Amino acid sequence: MAKEITDTARATPTATLSARDMAPKLTKLQKIGNSKYLGLILLAPAGVFVLLFFFIPVLLTGVFGFTNMSTATGITGGSYLANQSSMQALGDRHGFGELADQINQIAYTIDDVGLEAAAQDGVDADTLKELNTKFAGTSFDNRRDMERAIKNLDARPPNTRAVKALAKHFERSIINIRFESRQELLAAINEIGVTLTPDQQAAVIEVTYTGWVFSTDNFKRMISLPDTKKTLINTLFYVFTTLILFNVGFALVLAISTHYMDAGPSGFFRSVWLLPRITPPVLYVLMWKWLAWDTGFISAILGPFGVEPKNWLLDSPANAWTFIILINGMVGASMGMLIFSSAIKAIPKPLFYASEVDGATRAQQIRHIILPQLRFPILFITSYQTLSLMTSFEYILLATEGGPGGSTEVWALSTYFKALNNYAGALEYGYGAALALVLVIVGVVLSILYLKLFDFKTLTAPPKIE
Amino acid sequence: MTGNYRKWPIILALGILTAPIILMYFYLFLDTVTNAPPGSLVPDEFTTEHWRFLWQTIPGRPSIWLATWNTLLFASITTLIVLVVSSAAGYALSRLNMPFRAFFLGGVMVLHAFPTVTLLIAIFLILQMLGLYNTLFGVIMVKASLELPFGIWIMKGFYDTVPWEIEMAGIQDGATRFQVWTKLVLPNVKPAILALGIFSFLAGWSEFILPLVLAPDNKVQVLSVYLAALIADDNNFDMALFKSVGVFYVIPVIILFVFFQNRLMNIYSGGTKG
Numbered sequence: 001m002a003k004e005i006t007d008t009a010r011a012t013p014t015a016t017l018s019a020r021d022m023a024p025k026l027t028k029l030q031k032i033g034n035s036k037y038l039g040l041i042l043l044a045p046a047g048v049f050v051l052l053f054f055f056i057p058v059l060l061t062g063v064f065g066f067t068n069m070s071t072a073t074g075i076t077g078g079s080y081l082a083n084q085s086s087m088q089a090l091g092d093r094h095g096f097g098e099l100a101d102q103i104n105q106i107a108y109t110i111d112d113v114g115l116e117a118a119a120q121d122g123v124d125a126d127t128l129k130e131l132n133t134k135f136a137g138t139s140f141d142n143r144r145d146m147e148r149a150i151k152n153l154d155a156r157p158p159n160t161r162a163v164k165a166l167a168k169h170f171e172r173s174i175i176n177i178r179f180e181s182r183q184e185l186l187a188a189i190n191e192i193g194v195t196l197t198p199d200q201q202a203a204v205i206e207v208t209y210t211g212w213v214f215s216t217d218n219f220k221r222m223i224s225l226p227d228t229k230k231t232l233i234n235t236l237f238y239v240f241t242t243l244i245l246f247n248v249g250f251a252l253v254l255a256i257s258t259h260y261m262d263a264g265p266s267g268f269f270r271s272v273w274l275l276p277r278i279t280p281p282v283l284y285v286l287m288w289k290w291l292a293w294d295t296g297f298i299s300a301i302l303g304p305f306g307v308e309p310k311n312w313l314l315d316s317p318a319n320a321w322t323f324i325i326l327i328n329g330m331v332g333a334s335m336g337m338l339i340f341s342s343a344i345k346a347i348p349k350p351l352f353y354a355s356e357v358d359g360a361t362r363a364q365q366i367r368h369i370i371l372p373q374l375r376f377p378i379l380f381i382t383s384y385q386t387l388s389l390m391t392s393f394e395y396i397l398l399a400t401e402g403g404p405g406g407s408t409e410v411w412a413l414s415t416y417f418k419a420l421n422n423y424a425g426a427l428e429y430g431y432g433a434a435l436a437l438v439l440v441i442v443g444v445v446l447s448i449l450y451l452k453l454f455d456f457k458t459l460t461a462p463p464k465i466e
Numbered sequence: 467m468t469g470n471y472r473k474w475p476i477i478l479a480l481g482i483l484t485a486p487i488i489l490m491y492f493y494l495f496l497d498t499v500t501n502a503p504p505g506s507l508v509p510d511e512f513t514t515e516h517w518r519f520l521w522q523t524i525p526g527r528p529s530i531w532l533a534t535w536n537t538l539l540f541a542s543i544t545t546l547i548v549l550v551v552s553s554a555a556g557y558a559l560s561r562l563n564m565p566f567r568a569f570f571l572g573g574v575m576v577l578h579a580f581p582t583v584t585l586l587i588a589i590f591l592i593l594q595m596l597g598l599y600n601t602l603f604g605v606i607m608v609k610a611s612l613e614l615p616f617g618i619w620i621m622k623g624f625y626d627t628v629p630w631e632i633e634m635a636g637i638q639d640g641a642t643r644f645q646v647w648t649k650l651v652l653p654n655v656k657p658a659i660l661a662l663g664i665f666s667f668l669a670g671w672s673e674f675i676l677p678l679v680l681a682p683d684n685k686v687q688v689l690s691v692y693l694a695a696l697i698a699d700d701n702n703f704d705m706a707l708f709k710s711v712g713v714f715y716v717i718p719v720i721i722l723f724v725f726f727q728n729r730l731m732n733i734y735s736g737g738t739k740g
Contacts, residue, residue: 038643039564046555046614049547053611054577057588064588075591257476265477271727272484275491278723278730280672282690283712286697287490290497290705297493300507330487338731384579391581394675398694412583419587420679432587439584447579451572 061440064433065219069212071427078211079178080185086207087175094203099194103204106173107192108146110135114170123166126155139193143167178210218434227406227414235410238324238396239389246329247385248378251336256366258337259344273337276330285398288327289313313400317407320400324408327395336381343377344370383453387446391439412439498710516710524707527696528684530714537688537715540606540677541670547610548617548666549659555614556621557647561633574622577615583675590679605681609673613666624658625651661729664722668730671719689715 069075087104091097115128130153140146146167150156157163172192179185182205189196189204196204206213222228254273258266276284291297292313299309313323347369355365393413396402402409402417409417419432493507498516500509523529558564559571589608590599598604628651636646652659674690682691693711696702723730 036562036564039558039562039567042554042558042562042647043564043570045551046618049551049607049611049614050573050577052592053589053608054580054582054585057585057592060588060592061585064591069591075594254480257480260476261473265473269480269484270731272487274723274727274731275487278668278672278719280690280716280719281674282693282697283494283716286693286708286712287494289697290493290709291486291490293705295504295705297489297507300505303505387579387581391583393583398674415584415587416679420590429587429591436584436587439581443581443584444576447576450579451575 058440058444061433061437064430065437066214066216066434067212067430068215068217069428069430069433071425071429073210073212075212075429078209079180080182080205080208081176081178081210082174082185082204082208083176089207090203093207096200096203099196099200099204102194103189103192104175105141106143106171106175108140108143108167108170109172109191109193110138110170118166118169121165121169123157123162123169124155127153127157127166130155139172140170141193146170179208212430218431221431222434222438230406231409231411231414234408235390235412237321238328238408238410239386241321242325242328242332242389243382243385245325247332247336247389248381250329250333251340251381252374252378254333254337255340255344256370258341259370260362270337270341273330274334277334281394281398284331285327285395288323288399292323314404317404320404320408324396324399327399328389328392331395332385332389335385336377339377339381340374343374347373379453383446383450387443387450391443411435415439494709495713497706498713501706516704516706517714519707519711520714524696524702526699527692528687530689530692530711532685533687533689533692536602536686537671537690539602540609540673540688541667543606544610544613544670545663545666547606548613549663551610552614552617552621552662553652553655553659555618557625557651559618560622560625561647561651562643571622574615574618578619580615582612586675586679593680600681600683600686602681602686605677605686608680609670609676612676613669617662617666620662621655621658624655628654657729661726664726665730668719668722 082103087100090100090103110131115132118128119125131150134153135149138149140149147163150163150166157166174185174188174192177188179188185205185208186196186201254269258269261269279287289296292311293299294309294311296312298312299307303309312319314320351369352365355369360368391412393410393416396408396410396413397416400408402413415432415435418435419427419429421427496509499512499514501511501513502509519530559567559574593599593604593608596604598607632650632654633646636650637643641649672690673688674694677686677688677691678694681687687695689711693708693715696711697708
């Protein structure tokens, strides 16, 4: 009997298929209007949107996942900057410690820029003239040599302080100066009297570059961090508990119990259970916060029984999880309810009458008539909602922000926190993208798998509005 | 069909399970116009003070009317784009004999199931690079694109139910395929366009994550972000105010829900979010 029902249910798509098969016949018949081009033109706008905000983001998530992009590196190009930390890295990572010291040190060069600056500062013209003729283009490695040279001039400055001030004008250092290109940086290093081998050049360019670079560090980090494992366990717990208890379990309860009611109450319950889904998430979670707040409903109800008022949403991981699952589950249950209800509605009524005549109890009806018919919709809801639960974090973000102490932080939420919002303000786009990439891959694989597993056409059957 | 069974125990049991939702909504509305003594759930006075945000701007926040206007722009332009683009693409996929049709169909189905929120970081960076970060235009384009696969899929389903005879008659009378689409087929799927339009509008009106990440600035803030920022501000804790802003925010949703409940139920079972 059950098999027969399945067959009739499957018959509908074949009917539409045969209608579609008439298309080629039609075009052969008429050849008016080239439907080939019209089709592509009509699809083009959708194609542009999909390209811009699906394909390119998917590709870029892959690319960004292999970079160290962050707020520190910026998202476009970077510049070249030799500073304490990059010179440290030059020594540590490349073993050019000596070179780092050389670059780090301050050198003195007698050049036009320095002379001009000194003249502006009011230094005696004769001093500068002599300095120019004797030392133009000369470099000194340290301050002492420079000052000695000045002191030995015939027209030397009147006192030590003036000597020091004059020396200052010829101080040349590349430390903490931003260079827009690597050529500028290398030229500047050359100017302070340091000559680089090609190896050293590459090392200096690498350590001083402030923009993002490609690396696989994100994935090494992801594997090594204990947080990753915890987030993964949280995600699995969250997805499967919500799915089993609510998106499938409670949805079945709703669909079957409303099936056994008259039109009035069943319509009422279905509408009420649709409310969480249509209520904007921010407001929906606000209502839960009111329920759980220390001045909210639960505290007010339990107050007379001597229970201390507290924030039930965030006081312990167990309570936080209870609320997270309730909040998500009540939204998720409605989709299953609608799909299961319409599947039950498709069961021929005589089946129920006959079973009642035969003395079947309600439990037997559910077990032998309703549930076999729901096997396919249950499979669909399970797969579809696994994917959407796994990647959704909106409600958790609004309710607990992953707290208390990160105990309700799921994968999608930690992606968001790493890359788009955290307290420190140092957003790690690269690492976040690497985390998201894991979800993207799971998403792509599962959606293709579902496409193969189900004939989506029978499942998302055109809504019968009229 | 079920005349042999008692119904009231089920109604009672489900009623108890449903009570929390009803309770939350009841107090949502009640608390916006009343005050209750501390620790009590029974209000003792009527007040309009919680609605003061309508005529005076809350310090540090944009005007509620600016946020409402932004939300309206965001939701309606998104809807418009989704309707125009997906009614064209849906028709092409449903009816027109074109190259790679199967490929496009499969693509739409994969995208329909694909979790878009995973693309958020890349989209954020793309908008930054394009200079569209913190603009309504940018976030509208993103929202519309992410709604499209669902819209195309729904529209294709509706076009599939339109009888071919209508089109054949049109072609016979000398109309082009394009004319057939605009003059004969589109009027036949008006209910679908209405349903998809309402659905998209509600989706836009409720959207939170995209505007939060892509356009959080005060000037372009939408109501969802406005309300979330208000709640997150620890210095001004005022549950009744939050609820009033929330009710203000949810009114259009409730109106649309009451009038178009059945159409929405059908489209929701087509399945979008978890």
